Structures are given as structure tokens and as C-alpha cells.
Amino acid sequence: MGQPAAASPVAPPSGRTGLLVVPAVLVAVALVVGGLLSGPAVLGLVLAVAGLIVLVAFQATLWSRQRRLAGDLQRSQSSFRTLVKSSVDPVVILDGGLRVTFASQAIADLLGLDPACAVGAPVVAAVHPDDRSAVLDALRGSPSESGELAVRTARARHADGGWRLIQATIRDLRADPDVGALVLYCRDVTPRVPATGIDPDLHEFSLTDPVTGLPNRAALVRRLGAVQRGAGGPFSLALLRISGLATEILAPDTETAVLRALTARLTRALRGEDWLARGTDGDFVVLVVGSTADAEVVAARLVAAVGPVPIPGGSLRLSAVAGVTTLCADADTGETLRRGDLALRSAATAGPGSVHRYDDALCTEEDRRATLRTDLTGALARGELRLVFQPVVDVVMHRTVSVEALLRWRHPLFGDVSPTEFVPLAEESPLITDLGRWVLREACATIAALGDAGPHDQALSVAVNVSARQVRSGELVPDVIHALETSGLSPSRLVVEITESVLLDDSHVIEDLTVLRRLGVRIAVDDFGTGWSSLAYLVGMPVDVLKMDQYFLSDVEHDPARRAMCRVVLQLGASLDLPVIVEGVTNEAVLTLLRDMGHRYVQGYVFARPLEAAQLAAGAWDMSLPLPGALPEIPAAAS
Template sequence: MTTAPVQGQPAAARPVAPPGGRTGLLAVPAAGAAVAAGAAVAAGAAVAAVVAGLLAASGGTRVILAVAGLTVLLAAQATLWSRQRRLSGALQRSQSSFRTLVKSSVDPVVILDDRFRITFASQGIADLLGLDPAAVLGRPVLAAVHPDDRGTLPGALDTGRPRPEEVAVRTARVRHADGRWRLIQATVRDLRADPDVGALVLYCRDVTAQAPAAGPDADLSGFSLTDPVTGLPNRAALVRRLGAVHPRPAALALVRISGLASAVLAPDTETAVLRTLTTRLTRALRGEDWLARGRDGDFVVLVDGSIADAETLAARLVAAVGPLPIPGGSLRLTAVAGVTAVLPDVDPGEALRRGELALRSAGTAGPGSVHRYDDALRVEEHRRAALRTDLDGALARGELRLVFQPVVDVVMHRTVSVEALLRWRHPSYGEVSPTEFVPLAEESPLITELGRWVLREACTAVAALADPELAVAVNVSARQVRTGELVPDVLGALEASGLPASRLVVEITESVLLDDSHVLEDLTVLRRLGVRIAVDDFGTGWSSLAYLVGMPVDVLKMDQYFLSDVEHDPARRAMCRAVLQLGASLGLPVIVEGVTDESVLTLLRDMGHRYLQGYVFARPLEAGRLAAGDWDVRTAVPAPVLPAVAS
């Protein structure tokens, strides 16, 4: 294997050249070798004595055996150490997360279990409702809510698809200890999928001052139909209005804003942003159109007109959402929209569900998309539900398998690594696209089990090959990294397969690098053991020179997004060059994904890109064909395109 030219890289960090003078794309840096040597000393005097004896006895074979034995002992010790550190770290992270959830909020915090029972209430609940926080533990949260308001809460509390980046806001009447009804606005975050929290978190605020006097018999029903932040009608008001007779054609346009939930904003700033968005959307409306807030903070317009009118309006609404000035900078927001007709024989709840299906479809297509509901979306929703259910047992039934796609060095004209890709052959649906089932897996704890299985299978498959240098890259989900199980999972896969750590590449997304410190610690441990870390889909997320400096990263994988129309778009070509230059300045090889034709291959090679991956070389190979060794990507590209280079 060969490596990309490294510019400006410190000598201590340059890859160690193997016999023959060539360095590997994924070779262990000298600094890493020094750390590994230090780890050997730390392994204990007994281990050192055994190894020293073996080394002194003879060379060659026994040296190899000694190193192999030391590797096993170090791996075992590292596993025990990692597990102990993980348990301790998990407790610390859990406590830290808990403190952050409570202390970062000026509003009272209530934490619920899966059955909506209160497991924690901050001291602020005493000021909010006159209740002793200890006295409410174990109570169902809905017990204190006005009967007329309970119907809208379960949907906000349990969407069935927990996504921590999204929040729901609900307003309901809650009884104070003095018997009065208080109007409480609750911001709900579903963190049940977060291993450090595992609960529903409610941030509660008293907004009674924005309503009529709240005496024991006060009628707050009118205000309970209003979103207190924006002043718009809320979902309950929308359902009521949809239930009225519509003599003229009507439709719904649902708009979802992205970028707000992931931003860290002060409460006053967030309120100002929402009100500015409300103003922008209102200005895009026509005379009889009616704007409201929907589920999970979406905006909904009851359109006075046909479905075609709704599509035209939705496009204007999406275009109205854009960067917003905030203190200290600008907030980048995007939007998508879904539209559906309001029909006389369709009840309000079903009309909204249809709009939400169209909205989800638009979200899959990307920012700026507007999709119309049709019955095919309902079929897709049923399919999605069936796949979510069937995926739980797919591994046990043997329906999952790995395929491998080569990464090619176009200078040396040889395969340097393969990427392991997960595939699912469903008994009824046939081949299911990874873009469809992987997100389903990532919504559940199943992704951790799948990740562990993929690691072991990939390492085992490549370890059995005749090529002693070929590396394998494995994608690791953010959830698997955050559980703290990654180090023992990797060590287990290496030990079971016999694959050297230097031949394993762990691929992570950019967002994982921005996670808390324990993630970086785990990645650093893996690098010290010789495992390489690659940033997958580089350039589509938080790409920044600042975050890459000092991070435990060895390889950048440039997303195929940059290759769209790259032959004719100067801006795309400039971005391809910029990523290559960034990698070179940091001493990081760059692998370009998604290369599908020879003209793009030639363009990238002429730019200086050396490591390419895509259909132009080979489609993903089944494990059996990989093991048989009857594939050679060097014959897939004509010699004039990839001339042989003497080593």
C-alpha cells in the first residue's frame, strides 16, 4: 500500500516506512508506535520479562510470536481497562448530563419515564405549582393536567421515533396547589435514546400572565388554543378549524424548520427568532390563508384554494426561511414543506397525518423541497413500519450480510483498502436500500448490536485474505461511539479475527468529533492501539480546519456530493481542490467517494487526488467473491487512464 504525499507533517508523525521503502495509506505513525511501546512497559514487568526471554531465545519466528503474544496481552488488559473506565465514565457522564439538564435551564425541569411518570422534579416546581418536588415522584404527569388539555399531550411526549435534535412545545392548564389553574408551557425533549439520560425531559414555564385571570373557575380554553411564543393558533385550534365546514376548496401546507433545534440559543433569542419566522411566513400568505403552529414546532397553513395553490404557497414559505441575524452572528435555517388537500370525507386528524407524511417525504429529499401527499406515501409509511419491526430479528435470521467496495491508489494502480457495507435481503421486499434501513436502525438500540456484528464480520473477512496489507474500513454510528462500548467492541473484533489493528479503519462522521470528551478519549485509545480513524462524508457537516487540528483523525473521506456536475461546475472543482489541500496541510490522506465514470476519475487524478472509491472501479463485492480473490480493480480501468508507476 502507498500513502498520499504529506506536506508539512512533523517527522515524528509521518508513517513508518515498511521494508521496501514504501509507506502505507494507513500505516501506524511513528508517534503511535512510541505510544504502543510505552503501553508495553505499562503492561507490567511479568509481560516484559516473558517477551524479553522470547526475544533473547532467537530471532525470526519467536520474535513474531513474542509480539503477537504481547499484542494479545495488551489487548486483554486494554479491554479490562476500557470496561472499567467505561463504567466509571458512564456514571460520571450520566451525572454530568443530569446536572447539565437541570442547571442549564432557568425554568423548572421535570423528567419522565416511558410511562410518563415523574422520576425527577427540580426545586423550581415548588415556585411554579406550589408542590414539593419529592412528593410528586412516581406520579403520572397527566394527573395534574386539565382534562380538556390531556388529549394533546401524549403525542408530544411520545412520538414513537425519538430524535433528540427535535423538540415539541405544548401549552396546557395545570392545577396549582392552591386549586387555581396555571397555564404551563412545556418544551419536551425526547432523550430516551441518549444512553446518558434515557428519559423524557420537560422544561416548564408559567405563561399564565399572557392569559385572562386564572381563578379557580377561570375559563382558559380560549388561550389554550394559542401558542404563547408566537401568538399563533396552536394544533388544537387547527384541528377545531379543520372540523368546520369548508364550502370552498382548501388544502394544508406544513413547513418544518431545520437548524433551530440544534442551535444553542438563549431563551430570549430563541423567542425572537420564532417571532421573526412567524412574521416572515405571515407576509408570504394571501388574504384568506390561516397560519398556525403544528406538532413539534412545525408551522401549518390552512390554504384557501386548491392543492396546486398550496404547492405554490409552500414554495414561497420555504423560500422565506433563511439566515437570521442573532446576537454575535447569523443563524442558518432551512425549510421543507408538505402539502395535502382538505377533503370533506377526511377527518382533521387524518388530514394532518397526510400532511405530515408529505412533510417527511420532503425532509428526505433535502432542504427547499416541497412534496405533495399521495397514497404511495401511505404505502411507504406501512413499509417503513414493517421494516422497523422486521429489522429487530433480521440479524438472527441471517438476512444481513456485508459487501466490500475497494479503495484504489490511482498512482500505484492498486487496491489499498475495502469499505465494509451492510446489506439487507428482506424475505418479502427483497434488497432493502441502506439509506432506508440504516436510519431505522439508528433510531433504536439495535444499531449498537449491528455495529458490533459488522466490526467482527468485516475484520474476519479481511483477515482471511491472502493480501497481508489490505485494510478494511467500517462505518461506526454515533450511538455506538457514545455508548462507550467502541473500544471493547473493536478489541473484541480484532482478537476474534486476528486482524492487525493497523489494518482496521474506523469511519465516523464529523458530528462525532464534536461530541463530549469521552468520545475523543476512546478514539485516541484506538489510535494508540494502531487503529486508524477516518472522517466520513467530510465537507457535508461542520467542516472546519479548527476542529481538525489536534483531533484523533488519520484520513478524510470526501463526500460524493462534491462530484455532482464537477466536470462543468468551477465551484465544485474548486471545492475538490480545497479539500485535497486541506488534507495535505494537515498530513491527512483524502479518499474521494462516489467516483462513477472515467472522465471524473481523470479529472480528480489530474488535480492530485490519489485515493478514489466508486463504481468506476468496482461495485461492492460479496464476501465470497472477496475471499475467492478473483477480482482485480486494476483491470477495470484502461491503462491510459491509470498508467503504471514504478515503485
């Protein structure tokens, strides 16, 4: 089954330029034609031209007024943001789906959170389960004339695992064009008593994870300290990380049910003498009575216990990795947890089902990561970052139709650093948004410099990956518009690549992607098929291209199931009139297999490694393809 050909990129004309040209053309036509006519005919022509000029002038005035109003709105919104950022009390702004779109810096003091990390999360994610219903009722209530909804007090989880009592004044400013959102003004009202410093009831909550009922990190730290101060042993630690929860997608009630079912499984898999708790970032931690070898056995049993969990409408595929370490006399509680976390990260790198033991070499790796994390903040200013461009080839027309812009880093000490190493570090902080903005500008400028004319009358397009944080920031549309305007690149020559989880995010993300499509920018779903996407999710979504992850190509030559999955993705794209690009094709045998299935667009080392900008400018992307065998014409699906 074939795929539709990529749309030919055509630069849309500037509205303002058109409005200025039309009157001049009309006058010129009137002068030429008037010379050929006389009498009433000339008068009629003049009146018609005059009327059209008045109409065009009116349109120009209207266009100018719209631009001025848009500028006023932008300045007003900027003033509001400045006011919010300067507020002493923490301020949180929510969208219509009650997800955080902005959190002021003061939230770091209130809950120990990086404000940027809160963006995109449901506001009730940090609220105690027993208080969520009341909070949601207040947020969904009818606004008063002043815009103030209510004042509510609820327990919110601090980054240290404890609970704080937070009072929030809720203002509904959705009708205010300068804001258009719900705004929460928060303050800490945690009750204090002279004897203990904290109310006893709240203190009990502070040591318990509200979802699973397990001891939380604060309780874990206490327990580890007591064990290390006491006699006996040996003791070890096993840290377990679950993948596939997709908590940003699951409904809160479903997430709670899944975590409780998972907790029950893990508890059944433990020995009687072991102790289970929740750690940071949703990890599970087990205090194991025994050596590191004993902890490895326990960890392997826990990893094996993790699997599909039933949810409404299907099941959730879960996997796990684990890291283990020994409680040593030379390491305090903080160092012990750090060592366990290093082992856990090592296991995560190895893949699902892995169990790794801590050793000192992991500290060296962590030191490298710490150095990279620090140096990355200034890498752009020092000129260490650059873009390379991976061709996407149409194997039917035998030509390159687009390139994907890929970020590279040449570190002065470590040399070329793999994107799989430094991109996750950037994604841990707001730095990823700055890098994403630079990549957009640089990619558009590089492709625009090639000009509009390409071989076969096909101008080259460029695809740019944008991070979930950049999409959720609400700045993606202005960033794209700025990159296009400063470079002069036609919107139809830009493809914005997002992941499946971003596509399934809240309404403001869908609205932003829809705006980009209206501008002429195409939207591609990257790594399609490895997450949550399905036909039901894609119908009606602002999507133009599907990119099939190279995961599907693993052993595709010998595995019938993999080949069937490749066909399914192709058929899904064809049924929705969406072209499918296959990533990671490295050899001719796989290329031939994909071609025979009907896959038309291919990307990978089988054609070329990523090209430097200079190679791109020299025309290296215009390859006369030495494709294997004779390629039959594959009819495109009806568009």
C-alpha cells in the same frame, strides 16, 4: 498537490504476551552467555538478569492490578446503571457539557419521549426559555458535601406540545468514580385545580410554542377539530420542514434567534387569512383557506422565503420542503395530519425546494415503510442482513488499500432493500446501535480472516460507518475493543467513519475518539464538506482521514465551481497532513480529472461495485487496475 500515503498497518504486540516472553528470553540469553564466561563476569550477568526478571515481574503484577481495578470499576458502573434503570422516578444523567448521556425508561411517562432519543441532546432543550437560566445556574452551582446541588422546578415540554411542571433533585456525582456525572431525579408536580384540572397560567403556556410564540401542536389540533366540525371551507394544510438548523450544534440562544427570524419571514410570506403554527419535530404548519392548489401556492412561497440566516460568525444556510393535503370529511384531525406528513416525507425525498401533494399512493409507500420498520427488528436474527465491501484505490500505487463495509438487506418479500430506505428507519430507534455493533464485529472478523499478508506487503484495512446514536451512547469504545479482540484484527487496520456533526458534538465524543486513536484505530470524517467542517474545526480534532462526498462530483466535468471545491478540499487535507478519499467516482473522465488535480485515493463504481464477502475472501479486492491512461507519480506530502 499530493496527499500523504496511508500508514502501513502494523499490529501492536500484546502487552501481556510481551511480559511473559521477556523473562524466558533473558534466562535463555544468560544460559548461553554464561557458558562462554566464567568467574565474576558470570556472577554479574546472573545478578543483572535476576534484576531484570524482578522488574518484569513487577510490571506484570502492576498490569494485572490495573486489569482487576478496571474490572471492578466496570462492575460498579454496571450496578449503578441497573439501579438507575429500576428507579420508579425518571432519572437523567448529564455529562460535563450538560448533555444527556442516559435517560431512564420512566422519562417516557414523564414527557412522552423515547429515552434513546433524548441521549446527546442538551438538557435545557426541553426546558421553557424563561426557566433555562435558573436551571443552568443550578446545574453549574457548587456541590454540597452530600453531592446534592439543589431542587429546582421548571416547565418542560411534553411530546404532545403541552407543558409539564417538573421538579428535579440535582446530585453532583462527578467525583464518584462509579458515576462521574450529574444525576437528576425528576417528578411531575404539574399543579391541578378541581374545576379545570390544570392551572390556568400553565394551560396558557401549554398552547403556545415558547420559542416562536406561535400556536403549538396542541393548539393546532384544537383549531383543526373546530374547522372540521364547522361549516364553510374549503380548507387545506401545508406542512413545512426546515433543513440545516443543526440544533444539536447551535448554542441555545442562537437557535432561538434563528427560529424567531425564520418565523418572522414565514409570517410575512403568508396571506392574511392563513394561520401559522408549530407542529411536531420543529415543523411549521399552515392552515390554508382554500383548495389544495391554493395550499401549493402558499407552500411554494414559504419554501422560497427560507434561506440563509445571519448568526454570530457567519450565516446559517437553510432550505425547506413542504407537503400539502386537503381537509376532508372522511378524515379526522389525526388522519389529516398523517396525510400531510406523508406528503412532507415525499417532498423531503425529492430534495430541497420540493412541494408535494398527498395522494393515496403515498399510503401504500407508508405501509411499505411500516412493514420494513417492523421486519427490520428481526432481520439480523433471520440472517437477512449481510456486508459487502467497496474497494478504496490508491491511483498512484495502482492498488487497493482498504475497503468500506456496507450493510445490505435482502427482504423475503421486497427483495433487496436500498440502504437509503432502511438505514433511516433503523436510525429512528435504538436498533441502529445493535446493528452498528454487529457491523463492527462482522467487518473486523471478515478482514481478519484474510490474514496479515497482502499484495505489495500491504495488509487490507476496513472502514466502518458508525451512527451518531452509537457514538453518543458512550458504548463505541467498548464495542470497538470487543470487535478487535474477538476477531484478532490489528487496530491499525480499522477505520471508524463518523459524520461532521458527530465530530462537533460534546466533549465525551471527542474523548472517545481520542481513546480509539490511541489504540491505533483511525478516524475518518465521512461526507466531508457538506456540513459544518472547516479548517478551524479540524485543527486538533482526532481525525486521520477525510472522505469527500460525491455531492462535489455532480457535473464536475463542466462546472468550474465544483472543480474549485474539489481542489479546496484536497488542499485542506494536505495542509493538515490528512489523506482525502473521493467517494462516488463512476466514470473514467471524472477519475482523470481528479487524478490531474492530485487526488490519490478514489472509491466508486469506476473500479468495482461492492464485493460480497466470498469475493473478498477469493482475492477479488486485489485488482490489477486497468486504469485509464498513464498515471504520473504524485509525491506525498511530508508527514
